[in-house]
Amino acid sequence: MNNQIVIFGGTFDPIHHGHLISARAVAEHFGFEKITFMPTYQPPHKGEDYHPAASPEDRLQMIKLAIANEEIFDVSDLEITLAKRNYTYDTLLALHERFGTDKTIFWIIGIDMLEELPNWYNAQQVIELARLITVARPPFNKRISSILEKLRQYFSAEQVKRLEEGIISTPLIDISSTEIRSRISKGESIRYLTPDSVVDYILSKGLYR
Numbered sequence: 001m002n003n004q005i006v007i008f009g010g011t012f013d014p015i016h017h018g019h020l021i022s023a024r025a026v027a028e029h030f031g032f033e034k035i036t037f038m039p040t041y042q043p044p045h046k047g048e049d050y051h052p053a054a055s056p057e058d059r060l061q062m063i064k065l066a067i068a069n070e071e072i073f074d075v076s077d078l079e080i081t082l083a084k085r086n087y088t089y090d091t092l093l094a095l096h097e098r099f100g101t102d103k104t105i106f107w108i109i110g111i112d113m114l115e116e117l118p119n120w121y122n123a124q125q126v127i128e129l130a131r132l133i134t135v136a137r138p139p140f141n142k143r144i145s146s147i148l149e150k151l152r153q154y155f156s157a158e159q160v161k162r163l164e165e166g167i168i169s170t171p172l173i174d175i176s177s178t179e180i181r182s183r184i185s186k187g188e189s190i191r192y193l194t195p196d197s198v199v200d201y202i203l204s205k206g207l208y209r
């Protein structure tokens, strides 16, 4: 187990129960002892002008609150301390540099991100450096076969087979960070969408208003 690193990367603006339930399902499915949430400083796939609504420090803090007392989860500030628009490819190289190339890196994504994979920087190398684990997410999970069809245009049959094997059946949780931000801005409750500690943090700091 010690030669594995399992990362769940994302903006986490904010973290919510969709992330947490999916991560726990991945841990159970593979028997992982640890999954590390790694917030991005700036999501590379959302364009130059996109900036997360909450600061990296707030997003990191909300993850810490959400996973407090949960042994199988931890958090890494690696991408945040890189403090630039870095790509998953760069992060994977940094992880190999830090922990050695004999470690197997598992990288968790939602099925919406799998569809975007051809647009990832150095996607070919990314899927050689890490084993992608894809979790279900509505409504994208209805289109798995068309997503795989699209991937066949960019990746070899062998690579697509591996990507397909990495798609695992997880609970369908229709929650997004966008929904949380939008509900806050409209003055609506976000209770039950994310842990109470995160709700309290958002409200006390006046985030997403």
Ligand code: ATP
Pocket (backbone or CB within 6 Å): 009, 010, 011, 012, 013, 017, 018, 019, 022, 108, 109, 110, 111, 112, 113, 135, 136, 137, 138, 173, 174, 175, 176, 177, 178, 179
């Ligand atoms: P936003 O609404 O701001 O785009 P998001 O809810 O998609 O945010 P991210 O932080 O961008 O959250 O997601 C990080 C990773 O978690 C991505 O790979 C995404 O596909 C996955 N993910 C997000 N929400 C869910 C969910 N409800 N179920 C499964 N996977 C999810």
